[in-house]
Amino acid sequence: MNKPVSLLLLIPLFLNAGTAWENSPNNWDNSPNNWENSPNNWENNPNNWENSPNNWDSDRVIRDNSGNPTGYAVPNSNGVINIYNLDGNREGYVPR
Secondary structure (H helix, E strand, O other): OHHHHHHHHHHHHHHHHHHHHHHOOOOOOOOOOOHHHOOOOHHHOOOOHHHOOOOOOOOOEEEOOOOOEEEEEEEOOOOOEEEEEOOOOEEEEEOO
C-alpha cells in the first residue's frame, strides 16, 4: 500500500526536474566543487593571460560601460559559463 503512494508523490519531482535541475547549483556541472569550475584550474585562474584585465584582446574579460574590468567569464567543457571577479572568486555561472 505504501509503494503506490510513494510513487505518486515522486511523479511531480520528475516532471519539474528538467530545467530546474540544469540550472541548480547542486548539479555537478554547475558546482564550484567541480574541477571545471574551480579557480585553481588554470583555465579559470586570474593569472591566466586570457582572464587578465590587462589583455584588451581577450573575449573573457567583463567590462562595465566605462571600460573598466569587473571580472571574467570562462566557458567550460560542460557548456556552463563561469563568472569570476578579478580576484578569481567565482561569482556565479550561466547554465547551458
